[in-house]
Amino acid sequence: MIYTIILIVVILYFVSLIVRDIGSNPLAEADSTEPPAQTDFVPKTLCKFNGKDDPKVYLAIEGVVFDVTAGKGFYGPGGPYENFAGRDASRGLALNSFDPAVLTSLDEPLDTLEGLSTEERESLLNWKSHFGNKYTVVGTLSNP
Ligand code: HEM
Structure with a gap:
């Protein structure tokens, strides 16, 4: 039982890392910025x-x-x-x-x-x- 809980905690930790990484995706940020003025x-x-x-x-x-x-x-x-x-x-x-x-x-x-x-x-x-x-x-x- 204890192993199942540890496994779930570890999985949740990695999922949170991945979600955070997607959130800080530089390409996603570039999409939201205006092109440089000409x-x-x-x-x-x-x-x-x-x-x-x-x-x-x-x-x-x-x-x-x-x-x-x-x-x-x-x-x-x-x-x-x-x-x-x-x-x-x-x-x-x-x-x-x-x-x-x-x-x-x-x-x-x-x-x-x-x-x-x-x-x-x-x-x-x-x-x-x-x-x-x-x-x-x-x-x-x-x-x-
Ligand atoms: C006298 C002989 C010359 C020497 C020893 C020399 C040397 C160099 C060097 C070391 C670089 C840097 C390369 C790099 O790391 O990207 C460079 C870039 C450059 N050179 Fe020369 N150069 C000479 C003549 C010329 C001449 C006659 C022109 C005239 C058009 C010229 C125009 C440029 C330009 C536009 C760059 C690019 C700089 C940049 O990337 O913004 N060079 N040169």
Whole structure:
């Protein structure tokens, strides 16, 4: 009899653990949260997200804006790729160049990426997929 009671207590204990685990299922929590807000940027509204004027760092690739704040060491002030912060980084990534002169000035229409070679387009695609796997998309970049 005593063994039956112990067995029931042990079973109830494990059932309670399982129920608690289901209750704290991160997927269940993710389902109940809203998707991150998306913003429509133009070059002059994106440029403040450079880690200085705003602590967040964003950059755009082919019109898709990524939150790269987690990579602030790369893109934040003094980082090796800070030229991309708050900017359309497409041509720089295509050309594997961090020369700021490669990027379109904020007053000009967005770079249409005309004249890129097949290899340069491929390089850009690879970078875009790298950013897509690592960072969150927070909006789009288009002309004013
Ligand atoms: C001078 C030669 C270069 C060296 C030694 C170098 C080194 C590195 C290293 C060590 C990483 C980190 C990789 C990781 O752990 O994920 C990295 C990432 C990166 N590099 Fe370079 N790099 C060089 C040139 C360039 C150039 C010319 C560009 C211009 C487009 C560039 C753009 C990037 C970007 C965008 C990342 C990804 C950072 C991220 O994941 O957010 N690199 N580089």
